[in-house]
Amino acid sequence: MSNDIFIVIEHLDGKFADVSFEMVGKAKELASVLGGKAVAIILGSGLPANGFASDTTLFVDDANLAEFNPAAYGKVVEALVKEKSPRLVMFGWTAAGMDLAAWLSARLGKPCVAYAKEIRFESGALIVNSQAYGGKMLAEIAPSGDLAIVAVLAGSFPVEAGQGSTMATQIASPVVLDGLKIKFIESVKPATGDMDITVQTKLVSVGRGIGGRENIELANELASALGAVLTASRPVIDARWLPTSRQVGKSGRKVKPKLYLALGISGAPEHLEGMKSAELIIAINTDKKAPIFNYAHYGATADLFEVAEAMLELL
Amino acid sequence: MAVKFKKTTAIEIEHAVIDGVDISGHWSRMFEQRVIFEYTPELIEKVTDLPDAESFAYCYQCAKCVPVCPVDIVGDYGPRKLYKYAQTGTDLLQSPGLWLCTTCSNCLRVCPKEVNMIKIMPAAREQAILDGNFVPKELQDAFENTAKSGNPLGQPQRKRDAWAQNAGVTVPIIKDLARPVDVLWYVGSYPSYHPRGMDAASAAARIFSALGIDFAILGKEEKDDADTQRLAGEKGLFEMMSEHNIQTFNKYEWKEMVVTGPHELNAFKNEYPKYGFDRPVLHYTTFLARYLDQLKPLLKHEINLKVTYHDPCYLGRHNGEYEAPRKLLQAIPGVELVEMDRNRENGYCCGGGGGGMWMDSYTDKHIKMRLSEKRAMEAASTGVNVLAVACPFEVSRFEDAVKSTGNEHVGVLDILELLDQSMRGKQ
Amino acid sequence: MNIVVAIKHIPSTADDLPIKGNNLDFDSLDFVLNEFDEQSIEQAVLVKEAVGGTVTVIGVDLIGELDGVLHLALAKGADKAIKITANEPGADSHQQAKWLSEAIKGLSPDLIFTGVQASNDIDGQMGPMIAAYLDLPYIGGVSSVEVAGDTATVNKEFAGGVGAKYLVNLPAVIGVQASTKPPRYAPISKVRQMAQTAKIENLEPVGEASAELTFKKMAPPVMTGHAEMLTGSSKEVAAKIVDLLKSKGLV
Numbered sequence: 001m002s003n004d005i006f007i008v009i010e011h012l013d014g015k016f017a018d019v020s021f022e023m024v025g026k027a028k029e030l031a032s033v034l035g036g037k038a039v040a041i042i043l044g045s046g047l048p049a050n051g052f053a054s055d056t057t058l059f060v061d062d063a064n065l066a067e068f069n070p071a072a073y074g075k076v077v078e079a080l081v082k083e084k085s086p087r088l089v090m091f092g093w094t095a096a097g098m099d100l101a102a103w104l105s106a107r108l109g110k111p112c113v114a115y116a117k118e119i120r121f122e123s124g125a126l127i128v129n130s131q132a133y134g135g136k137m138l139a140e141i142a143p144s145g146d147l148a149i150v151a152v153l154a155g156s157f158p159v160e161a162g163q164g165s166t167m168a169t170q171i172a173s174p175v176v177l178d179g180l181k182i183k184f185i186e187s188v189k190p191a192t193g194d195m196d197i198t199v200q201t202k203l204v205s206v207g208r209g210i211g212g213r214e215n216i217e218l219a220n221e222l223a224s225a226l227g228a229v230l231t232a233s234r235p236v237i238d239a240r241w242l243p244t245s246r247q248v249g250k251s252g253r254k255v256k257p258k259l260y261l262a263l264g265i266s267g268a269p270e271h272l273e274g275m276k277s278a279e280l281i282i283a284i285n286t287d288k289k290a291p292i293f294n295y296a297h298y299g300a301t302a303d304l305f306e307v308a309e310a311m312l313e314l315l
Numbered sequence: 316m317a318v319k320f321k322k323t324t325a326i327e328i329e330h331a332v333i334d335g336v337d338i339s340g341h342w343s344r345m346f347e348q349r350v351i352f353e354y355t356p357e358l359i360e361k362v363t364d365l366p367d368a369e370s371f372a373y374c375y376q377c378a379k380c381v382p383v384c385p386v387d388i389v390g391d392y393g394p395r396k397l398y399k400y401a402q403t404g405t406d407l408l409q410s411p412g413l414w415l416c417t418t419c420s421n422c423l424r425v426c427p428k429e430v431n432m433i434k435i436m437p438a439a440r441e442q443a444i445l446d447g448n449f450v451p452k453e454l455q456d457a458f459e460n461t462a463k464s465g466n467p468l469g470q471p472q473r474k475r476d477a478w479a480q481n482a483g484v485t486v487p488i489i490k491d492l493a494r495p496v497d498v499l500w501y502v503g504s505y506p507s508y509h510p511r512g513m514d515a516a517s518a519a520a521r522i523f524s525a526l527g528i529d530f531a532i533l534g535k536e537e538k539d540d541a542d543t544q545r546l547a548g549e550k551g552l553f554e555m556m557s558e559h560n561i562q563t564f565n566k567y568e569w570k571e572m573v574v575t576g577p578h579e580l581n582a583f584k585n586e587y588p589k590y591g592f593d594r595p596v597l598h599y600t601t602f603l604a605r606y607l608d609q610l611k612p613l614l615k616h617e618i619n620l621k622v623t624y625h626d627p628c629y630l631g632r633h634n635g636e637y638e639a640p641r642k643l644l645q646a647i648p649g650v651e652l653v654e655m656d657r658n659r660e661n662g663y664c665c666g667g668g669g670g671g672m673w674m675d676s677y678t679d680k681h682i683k684m685r686l687s688e689k690r691a692m693e694a695a696s697t698g699v700n701v702l703a704v705a706c707p708f709e710v711s712r713f714e715d716a717v718k719s720t721g722n723e724h725v726g727v728l729d730i731l732e733l734l735d736q737s738m739r740g741k742q
Numbered sequence: 743m744n745i746v747v748a749i750k751h752i753p754s755t756a757d758d759l760p761i762k763g764n765n766l767d768f769d770s771l772d773f774v775l776n777e778f779d780e781q782s783i784e785q786a787v788l789v790k791e792a793v794g795g796t797v798t799v800i801g802v803d804l805i806g807e808l809d810g811v812l813h814l815a816l817a818k819g820a821d822k823a824i825k826i827t828a829n830e831p832g833a834d835s836h837q838q839a840k841w842l843s844e845a846i847k848g849l850s851p852d853l854i855f856t857g858v859q860a861s862n863d864i865d866g867q868m869g870p871m872i873a874a875y876l877d878l879p880y881i882g883g884v885s886s887v888e889v890a891g892d893t894a895t896v897n898k899e900f901a902g903g904v905g906a907k908y909l910v911n912l913p914a915v916i917g918v919q920a921s922t923k924p925p926r927y928a929p930i931s932k933v934r935q936m937a938q939t940a941k942i943e944n945l946e947p948v949g950e951a952s953a954e955l956t957f958k959k960m961a962p963p964v965m966t967g968h969a970e971m972l973t974g975s976s977k978e979v980a981a982k983i984v985d986l987l988k989s990k991g992l993v
Contacts, residue, residue: 149866188904212464238919
């Protein structure tokens with residue numbers, strides 16, 4: 001058993017995810033309290049692995065790990081964790097991390113905390129804050145035992161603290177990576193043809209509060225009147241009321257417009273991740289406790305349709 | 316499936332002497348029960364086994380229904396034929412014929428055996444839906460829109476009363492009034508959302524207002540009656556909507572309800588009572604005919620038009636109102652009312668009932684011309700300027716039909732619009 | 743193809759969430775189907791329609807109200823419904839995943855679908871746990887599934903619209919983000935028919951697992967920043983927003 005903290009690093013198209021740097025920074029802080037090391041674990045092939053501020057970087061360089069593969073990554077991480085018994089294993093609560101964290105927890109019989117926002121040790125005891133229930137609740141949780149897994153919401157910690165120049169130690173995969181049940185075939189690039197919402201200066205964005213496909217037109221009219229582009233949170237995209245190219249959030253695009261007018265968006269962490277650094281956020285929602293109001297600069301508890309129609313008259 | 320019809324032997328007594336009199340000859344088969352056994356009864360039983368559909372078996376192929384069936388007139392149809400097709404191997408639940416009936420009820424009017432397609436068709440369609448059989452896409456969309464948006468057009472609920480802003484008179488919302496009213500006016504989905512329906516709704520508001528009627532509407536609380544969806548096979552949807560509507564209706568105090576549409580009349584008067592709603596409901600023509608004496612002095616402007624009136628199936632045949640619409644038209648100064656050959660009890664169907672409103676592109680493939688086109692041609696042949704209607708389904712159907720049949724010179728107007736024109740002068 | 747969909751009944755976040763002690767007050771919550779499960783049920787039915795087979799929907803009945811959800815799934819094309827009656831409204835993902843795994847084991851499925859996540863997955867999602875307990879591969883964030891023989895080709899979504907195709911050997915557990923086509927409308931007649939006629943198989947919970955988490959506190963997040971709230975009628979709010987945008991030169 002060690003006091004080390006593992007950070008499972010994530011990358012896409014050769015680029016490391018911000019959340020990985022965030023976690024490394026946090027892990028360093030935690031490891032120094034515990035008297036352990038922050039160990040960045042990179043699974044990949046031929047990556048520039050020396051850019052982290054971790055105490056140690058282990059780079060499992062293997063062609064089978066070139067692209068994310070839950071079967072391969074799971075096996076390798078499980079083997080490393082079993083071998084080195086860290087105190088804490090950190091994943092991002094991301095498309096990749098979500099495949100691994102809960103799986104590893106069930107494999108090892110060790111606790112896992114998802115939607116993690118804050119992590120600390122209080123007299124040696126681990127405390128994790130989890131922002132669940134669509135961002136409406138913050139749970140303060142103490143995982144039992146000597147090994148815990150956390151899956152961290154992106155944007156929880158500063159990126160800079162994790163950037164550094166620790167020389168990575170290349171290691172061979174601790175397990176044989178053949179007979180994998182999942183095979184990577186190819187990457188799928190974002191659909192072109194529609195516009196790139198990340199370069200727009202003004203966005204009107206709709207969420208579940210828009211109600212139905214029949215109401216999209218009103219939002220579109222408002223967007224046009226403002227010279228803005230219409231975007232949406234995930235429920236609207238999953239219902240196919242707007243194309244995926246218009247999705248803001250974790251599984252969509254990250255945007256930083258001058259204006260983000262959020263209509264009927266409650267502000268689940270996955271959505272906030274994609275828009276919270278917009279310069280001016282104005283949110284309209286009927287639920288005065290909607291988390292979006294904690295991030296918006298201006299807000300109103302009002303009927304989005306009435307406000308949109310009234311704005312159209314004024315514009 | 317158990318076979319219910321047993322083969323019996325026809326009786327022919329060629330040589331018989333009774334009381335010394337030789338009466339040899341052919342005995343009429345009509346005196347004995349005679350069951351057709353050459354055909355398999357399974358596909359007929361598949362229909363008659365459904366609740367409310369047993370009368371399908373009563374058909375004895377007399378064919379009285381065929382010449383009055385509006386679909387047969389533009390195609391090859393009629394209840395008699397459906398029975399025959401079932402005898403000869405067509406499963407009604409999987410055949411296009413399932414979706415062509417408009418539940419106009421003209422067959423039932425002439426059927427000596429009371430084979431009731433108004434009950435058979437909804438039952439067979441519901442079973443087809445439950446079995447996961449083919450259902451026309453547009454119809455499915457209308458069901459889904461009704462369930463999700465509260466109206467078959469898929470328009471936003473919040474805009475249900477938006478038309479009232481342009482009515483030119485105050486249209487009170489019962490919730491805002493917070494007091495009992497004499498008349499609760501159920502506007503209906505097409506008058507609330509369809510541009511031409513909105514014209515009729517606005518006209519109605521002006522007429523009610525001019526007559527000094529103490530009325531109010533439900534506004535954003537109003538949802539579709541869903542009776543046509545029931546006839547098209549989605550009984551569960553109908554029940555869900557009726558539960559909602561009855562609850563809404565009973566929230567408020569009012570003396571009688573006036574509806575713009577005959578389908579809503581049928582729903583609230585004949586169907587909702589089965590679910591515990593039993594309050595007076597009138598079609599607007601019946602209601603306004605009561606006010607003829609007060610109305611006549613308001614009809615100041617002459618409308619010099621030759622007008623024919625199309626009887627909506629669900630106002631006439633289904634609910635027996637033929638005279639009130641005619642009285643209203645005749646009250647308008649300058650209107651010359653002429654009748655089409657098929658009128659009143661034998662009125663021809665516009666094709667919109669029983670879900671036909673939401674299946675045109677499907678039914679088009681199985682008929683020579685739309686029923687609305689046939690009717691528009693009949694109207695045009697009387698030499699009229701205006702085809703007057705009293706059902707919100709009809710204005711849009713007939714406006715399309717007069718255009719597609721080259722009869723644009725015939726205007727299509729709701730009686731409400733004609734009354735309003737006479738009241739205010741042509742706008 | 744023997745397809746199983748494992749669903750999760752979760753507290754509704756539409757209304758305020760009541761708190762009791764250090765956790766939610768599970769006895770006074772409304773429960774709804776996890777929204778991602780609507781997608782996973784649809785995906786299962788789409789696969790069945792494409793390659794044949796049966797769809798079994800299974801879930802843990804936490805508060806005795808799962809039947810409605812199962813009837814809806816049956817109306818949408820599932821063939822069989824099973825509930826594990828637990829009456830433990832606060833059961834965590836680990837425990838539910840364990841019960842489900844034990845029940846699913848007996849079904850010998852070729853393919854198991856779950857929703858990719860749920861808003862109450864504080865201890866992680868059930869999908870990967872079921873995969874771990876049954877020793878099957880897991881892939882989540884999936885937005886399309888095509889089955890051919892004993893493999894499935896899936897599209898997994900990463901951030902920024904980037905995705906990747908994977909070939910998955912069956913049996914496997916797939917966490918659905920969005921079904922290939924949006925969830926279908928179930929005729930209300932069909933849902934009501936199912937409510938009257940469908941037989942829901944009832945299983946006892948078997949097996950034990952725990953999240954191993956102690957809740958110290960549960961509360962709405964306290965934020966340092968909060969929006970400046972614009973008050974008044976909708977028209978007044980609209981006017982204030984327009985003025986604000988004008989003052990910042992945004993319109």
